[in-house]
Amino acid sequence: MTRTTRALQCSATLVAAGLLLTACGSSGGSGGSSGQNAQSTSFTGRGPITYVAGKDTTGTIQTIIDRWNKLHPKEKVTFIQLPTDADSQRQQMIQNAETKSDAYTVLSLDVVWTSEFAAHQWIDRLPDNAFPLQNMLKPVVETAKYRGGLYAVPGSSDGGLLYYRSDLLKKAGITSPPATWSEMTADCAKVKKLPEAKDMSCYAGQFQKYEGLTVNFSEAVNSAGGVVTDASGKPDVDTPQAKKGLDFLVDSFKDGTIPKEAITYQEEDGRQAFQSGKLVFLRNWPYVYALAQKSPIGGKFAVAPLPGLNGTGSSSLGGHNLALSSFAKNKATALDFMKFFSSEESASYFLKNASLAPPYTNLYDDASLDKQYPYLPVLKESILHAVPRPRVVQYGDVTSAIEKEAYAALSGSKSSSQALKDLQADLQKLTAQ
Amino acid sequence: MLTIVVIYPTLMALNESLYGPKGLDPKTGFISNTEPFVGLKNYTDIFTQAGDRFWNAFWNTTLFTVVTVLLETVIGVAMALIMHKAFRGRAVVRASILVPWAIPTAISGLLWRWIFNADGIANVLVGQQVLWTADGFAAKIAVIIADVWKTAPFIGLLVLAGLQVIPKEVYEAARIDGASALRQFWHITLPLVKPALLVAVLFRCLDALRMFDLPYILIGAQKNSVETLSMLAQNEASNVRFGPASAYAVLLFLYVFLIALAFVRLLGADLVGDGGVRSGRERRTGRRGAVALRRAEVTA
Numbered sequence: 001m002t003r004t005t006r007a008l009q010c011s012a013t014l015v016a017a018g019l020l021l022t023a024c025g026s027s028g029g030s031g032g033s034s035g036q037n038a039q040s041t042s043f044t045g046r047g048p049i050t051y052v053a054g055k056d057t058t059g060t061i062q063t064i065i066d067r068w069n070k071l072h073p074k075e076k077v078t079f080i081q082l083p084t085d086a087d088s089q090r091q092q093m094i095q096n097a098e099t100k101s102d103a104y105t106v107l108s109l110d111v112v113w114t115s116e117f118a119a120h121q122w123i124d125r126l127p128d129n130a131f132p133l134q135n136m137l138k139p140v141v142e143t144a145k146y147r148g149g150l151y152a153v154p155g156s157s158d159g160g161l162l163y164y165r166s167d168l169l170k171k172a173g174i175t176s177p178p179a180t181w182s183e184m185t186a187d188c189a190k191v192k193k194l195p196e197a198k199d200m201s202c203y204a205g206q207f208q209k210y211e212g213l214t215v216n217f218s219e220a221v222n223s224a225g226g227v228v229t230d231a232s233g234k235p236d237v238d239t240p241q242a243k244k245g246l247d248f249l250v251d252s253f254k255d256g257t258i259p260k261e262a263i264t265y266q267e268e269d270g271r272q273a274f275q276s277g278k279l280v281f282l283r284n285w286p287y288v289y290a291l292a293q294k295s296p297i298g299g300k301f302a303v304a305p306l307p308g309l310n311g312t313g314s315s316s317l318g319g320h321n322l323a324l325s326s327f328a329k330n331k332a333t334a335l336d337f338m339k340f341f342s343s344e345e346s347a348s349y350f351l352k353n354a355s356l357a358p359p360y361t362n363l364y365d366d367a368s369l370d371k372q373y374p375y376l377p378v379l380k381e382s383i384l385h386a387v388p389r390p391r392v393v394q395y396g397d398v399t400s401a402i403e404k405e406a407y408a409a410l411s412g413s414k415s416s417s418q419a420l421k422d423l424q425a426d427l428q429k430l431t432a433q
Numbered sequence: 434m435l436t437i438v439v440i441y442p443t444l445m446a447l448n449e450s451l452y453g454p455k456g457l458d459p460k461t462g463f464i465s466n467t468e469p470f471v472g473l474k475n476y477t478d479i480f481t482q483a484g485d486r487f488w489n490a491f492w493n494t495t496l497f498t499v500v501t502v503l504l505e506t507v508i509g510v511a512m513a514l515i516m517h518k519a520f521r522g523r524a525v526v527r528a529s530i531l532v533p534w535a536i537p538t539a540i541s542g543l544l545w546r547w548i549f550n551a552d553g554i555a556n557v558l559v560g561q562q563v564l565w566t567a568d569g570f571a572a573k574i575a576v577i578i579a580d581v582w583k584t585a586p587f588i589g590l591l592v593l594a595g596l597q598v599i600p601k602e603v604y605e606a607a608r609i610d611g612a613s614a615l616r617q618f619w620h621i622t623l624p625l626v627k628p629a630l631l632v633a634v635l636f637r638c639l640d641a642l643r644m645f646d647l648p649y650i651l652i653g654a655q656k657n658s659v660e661t662l663s664m665l666a667q668n669e670a671s672n673v674r675f676g677p678a679s680a681y682a683v684l685l686f687l688y689v690f691l692i693a694l695a696f697v698r699l700l701g702a703d704l705v706g707d708g709g710v711r712s713g714r715e716r717r718t719g720r721r722g723a724v725a726l727r728r729a730e731v732t733a
Contacts, residue, residue, distance in 0.1 A: 087654070091671050098673075119457060120464045120673070147462045209568050210653055261551035264566045269551070393457055393464070396672040400655050407568060 043127075045330040049337060052080045052096075053108035053320070054089050058354040064346055068337060075333040077106075086110055086211070097122035097327065105328040106338055108320045109152060111143040112389050112399075118146035119393040123323040126150045130335060131342065136359040139386045144321045146391070151323060153342045154359035156350060158318030159382035160219060160306050161375060163274060163282040163292065167300040168197055177304035181223075181248050184281060184307050185257055191280050201259035203252065204270045205283035209407045212266055214389060214399045215316040216283065217406040219306060220245035222387045223313030228402070228427075229390040235427030238420045244309055246416045250409050263410060274301075285318060289375050290355055303374075305381045317386040319357065357383065394430050401426040443686070450475055450679035468676060475680035483677065487684075489657055490665040494685075496573070497648075497661065498641040501580045506634055508581065509588025514622075516589065517596045534586040542650030545579040549651070568656040576648045576659050583647070584640070588633045595629025596622070635696050642689050662688070 056062060056079070065077050080103075082089045090113060096104045097120065109117060117123045131153045133141050144152040164177055172191045178184035188202040205219075206212030218228050226242030229235050252258040259278070262270070267284060274282040275295040282288075283306060292301060306313040322338050324331065340346065347358035351369065357379055363369060364380035392398050401423060409419035453471035455464045479487040516527045533541065549555050549565035555575075556562050565575040599622065607617050623630075645663040652659045655668060662685040669678035 087671065094671075094673060119462055208566070208653070209656060261562060261564060264551050264564050394672070403655065411567065411569070 043331040043335045046075055046333045047330040048076045048078065049105035049328065049330050049334050050078045050080050050103065051106045051108070051337070051341070052082060052093065052104045054086070055081050055084045057084070060350055060354040063353075064341060064349060068340055072333075072336075075330070075336075077337055080104065093117075094122070097325065100327045102325075102327050102329050104325050105330065105334050106341070107323045107325055108155060109323050111317055111319050111321055112391075112395050114144060114152050114321060114323070115146050115391045115393050116395050117323060118149070118151040121326055123151055124326050124331070126153065126324065126335075126338075131339065132344075135344070135361060137361055137380070137383050139317055139383060139388065140319065140359045143317055143319070143388050143391070152321035153323075153338055155320045155322045155342055156347070156356040157359050157383055158285055158357050159379055159386050160215070160283055160315035160318075161286060161289075161303045161378060161382055162306050163284060163288060163301055163303055165191070165280050165297065165300060166302040168194060168280060177302070178281075178307050179305075179312055180307050181309060185252075188257065188280050197280065199278075200280055201262075201273075201278060202257040203281040203283075204258055204262040204265055204273060204279050206266055206270060207249075207258070207263050207407075207410055208266050208269075209403050210266065211399060211403075213406055214402045215318075216249070217246070217402055218316045218387065218389055219283070219314060220249050222316075223306060223308030224248065225309065227387075229392070229431070233390070233392060233431065235390075235424055235431060237427065238424035242420055243416055246406070246409055246420060248309070249406075250412075250416050253410055253412075263407075286357055286375055286379055287355065289373075303378045305378055305385065312381070312385060315382045315386040317383065317388045319359070390427075392431055397430050398427060401430065446679045446683055446686075449675055450677075450683050452676040454674040454676060471676065475677045476684075478677070479680075479684075486657075486660075486665065487681065490660045490662045490681075491688075493573075493659060494642060494644070494661045494663075494688075497576065497580070497644055498638055500577055501584070501641050502634060502637045504577070504581045505585040505588050505637055506630070508585040509633070510592055510626075510630070512585060512589030513592035513596055513626075514618075516593050530586050530589060532586075533583045534590070536583070538583065538646045539650055541579060541583050542647050545575065545582075546651050549575045566652055568652070568658050570658065572648075572652045572656060572658045576651060579651055580641070580644070580647055584637060588630075588637060591629050591633035591636075592626055595626040599625045631696075631700055635693065638692055638696065639689055642692065643685065 051061075051065060053061065062079055065079050069076050082092050090110070093104065093107055093109075097117075107117075107123065109123075118125075128150050131150075133150075133153075136154055137157065140154045140157045144150060144154055162177065166177075168191045169177070169187060171194055172187070174187050174190060178187050184203065191197045192200065192202075205216040207216060221228055221237065221242045222245070224241050224245030226237070226239050226245050228237050228242075249258070253260070253263070259273075262273075265273070267288075270279070270282050270284055271288050271291065273279050274284075274288075275292055275297055277297060289303065292298065306315050308314065322342055324334050324338065328334060342359075344358075344360050344362065347356075347360050348363055348369075350356040351358050351363060351373070355373070358364075361380075364376050370376050389395075390398050405414070405419040405423040405426070408414035409416045414422070451470060451472055452468040453474065455466070455468050457464050478484070512530050516523070516530060536544070546566060547553060551562060551564060551566075553565075555565060563571050565571045603621055603625070604617060607621055612620070643663050644661050645667065648656070648659040648661060649664055649667075654664065660668075662681060666678045666681040666685065669675075669681060
């Protein structure tokens with residue numbers, strides 16, 4: 001073999017080796033026993049720690065941390081900012097855990113990751129009495145638990161809202177927002193008779209094949225009285241109720257209630273469409289409120305709880321929880337910091353300055369806050385009716401199975417009953433271990 | 434050095450690919466600490482349970498490689514011929530052709546996602562609503578268009594470097610003999626530029642086989658219509674299944690390796706013909722020439 005051949009092979013090897021490195025870089029540290037046991041965790045050690053979360057676009061997190069640092073000069077908290085998208089946050093946290101690094105102390109976990117992180121023993125079980133959980137909304141507290149044990153403390157919550165064009169509804173003679181899907185389509189038909197609404201579409205949510213579809217699919221199923229996984233975590237999605245929920249979305253796509261292009265919508269696409277006056281109704285998160293208020297439709301819209309089959313629907317729960325890395329040092333400091341960071345004062349600060357939905361019940365009932373944030377009472381309704389997404393260890397696989405089948409049904413490549421049947425089989429396999 | 438950067442990670446990946454994912458203990462609810470040794474199961478699985486997804490990713494990877502490299506070669510050669518011609522405003526044309534190659538893939542992914550939006554400029558031009566970023570055939574086309582746009586200039590650059598070393602006398606002789614432009618291209622330009630072109634095509638093939646960022650950003654993760662082998666491996670790893678992830682990465686490694694080998698054996702006769710050292714150096718100078726050229730354009 002000539003030298004060139006070898007040189008070329010080497011370059012090929014390099015290219016591929018680079019890939020292997022990136023694909024498997026984090027595999028080195030696996031194996032071996034951590035010896036961590038939830039019950040025996042002792043929260044000892046004081047000193048500097050870190051707080052790890054996605055990029056802080058509002059600057060509020062740093063403010064709260066500065067406040068802590070001023071009070072605790074010997075137990076300084078350093079804020080480590082991860083990328084904005086949830087997938088890379090999760091990946092970096094997993095890499096940190098797989099290498100048993102003590103670089104991360106307090107983690108800001110998406111609510112759906114709690115089970116996975118707890119089952120891998122990447123985070124410590126927390127003492128139940130350390131936090132004022134009784135003052136928090138119950139569905140929110142549930143997201144912080146795994147098999148009955150508390151593994152995190154709610155930091156912020158989130159629930160879906162139905163945004164609607166109050167000006168157009170009023171013009172069409174409709175006084176209150178729709179509570180059911182059929183009311184929504186009927187209202188829409190009336191609105192579309194108005195000359196200015198002739199070219200509008202009726203409704204949209206997030207239907208692109210990504211996490212948002214899992215959220216919207218679960219909401220449809222739950223709002224029709226079905227479940228994706230039952231109370232004990234077993235999948236039970238091949239039911240007539242679930243079919244009614246999925247059929248609402250499938251039929252809406254077919255008859256044009258949902259515009260065809262909504263199959264590519266993520267949160268922002270839907271917001272743009274609603275703001276530019278293409279939609280009468282939109283399902284989205286509270287963050288849209290402030291932005292839409294500043295858009296051309298500012299003052300012309302309002303929010304309501306999500307509609308369902310026979311009454312108010314059920315939102316999927318969003319939000320973030322604080323958890324403590326099992327491999328961290330200075331856990332006594334960490335626990336104190338978690339108490340401080342998740343306190344009602346902090347939550348109220350985050351609500352006022354970053355419009356993050358607080359986990360505390362009180363804050364929703366505060367009349368002065370309600371005046372400033374008119375969506376708060378509706379958001380509380382939404383969170384109280386909310387259903388967490390499946391709380392399973394292999395959440396990543398479960399959500400992609402849901403996305404795959406829901407997408408197949410919405411794009412018409414599978415009947416809704418076949419999609420649910422296949423989904424049930426997939427989920428059974430994933431939760432069977 | 435080679436041991437650390439090539440052999441060690443390759444062996445590590447091979448070793449890792451023999452282990453399965455960690456299991457969940459139903460009693461405690463905790464994942465076990467050790468990965469079970471499963472032998473070749475991760476590999477045999479691609480003929481059974483994991484097969485659909487693997488072969489889909491395999492064919493996507495192959496399709497993207499074949500189609501994009503073919504298109505890029507044709508367009509790249511055309512670009513090189515244009516850049517080589519002496520005309521007014523050549524510097525501007527050269528610089529603008531190089532712009533796509535200078536933009537990071539992640540950024541061009543975002544750029545094209547905006548173009549292929551449901552209300553984007555692509556649909557305005559096409560005159561109807563094509564849902565490019567939905568999971569379907571249009572997504573494949575979108576990835577191919579974006580990739581060709583981005584990397585055809587790379588082939589253009591290398592070919593241009595090749596063109597510039599062809600002596601002018603050869604063309605003068607051809608003109609005197611009365612050869613048409615097409616004949617000159619076919620019988621002079623192409624054979625003389627072949628070594629540089631082959632290197633460019635080989636580099637693009639190896640690059641396209643491990644395509645990851647463009648489909649990932651433009652269309653999204655886990656879209657069957659555009660999922661490549663790298664995306665599949667990444668997805669398995671991100672779901673904490675390092676064993677299967679390594680197995681896919683090893684298979685991709687072998688695939689890339691075989692293509693490179695086949696390339697050298699079948700097409701690389703010229704490269705190998707007059708001594709390995711020469712062509713290795715030539716490739717390097719070719720790239721250096723291209724870089725120098727780009728620098729010259731920037732300063733111009």
